[in-house]
Structure formats: C-alpha cells, structure tokens
Amino acid sequence: MALSYKTRRRLSLLILLFGLPAYIGMAWWIMSLFERPSLWLEFGIYVLLGILWALPLKAVFKGVGQADPDAPRDE
Numbered sequence: 001m002a003l004s005y006k007t008r009r010r011l012s013l014l015i016l017l018f019g020l021p022a023y024i025g026m027a028w029w030i031m032s033l034f035e036r037p038s039l040w041l042e043f044g045i046y047v048l049l050g051i052l053w054a055l056p057l058k059a060v061f062k063g064v065g066q067a068d069p070d071a072p073r074d075e
Helices: 005-032 039-052 055-061
Strands: none
Touching: 005 039, 005 055
C-alpha cells in the first residue's frame, strides 16, 4: 500500500516530533544499563543507532522535502 504525499508528510512530522525523541531516550537508557565503554566504542554505538532508526522509515521520509507531485501544476 503506497502512502499519499500528504500522509507521508504528516507521518514524518509525527515521527520526528515524538518517535525520534523517544528513540533517543530509549537508546540513552539502554546504554546507561551497562558499564560505560571506551569513548570511541560509545561514539560508534551512538552513530550506529543513529543510522538504524532511519532505515525502516526510509519510505516515509523519501521525497517529503520535494513539491507535492499530486498537486495541479500552474502553467
């Protein structure tokens, strides 16, 4: 099922406003459960987690910054 442009824009906004801060909090909390690793390992873990959140949501964010392809064009 393909999402419309308007739906993808709204969903991406909700994800960025609520989902991303929740994901950051969850990653921070999970990292606090373990003994602090070396600085470079900790940096690598956060970079990896920063990339992993976007991979399943790529279809939602793709093309959201572009003009609406379904909008009527003025000629």
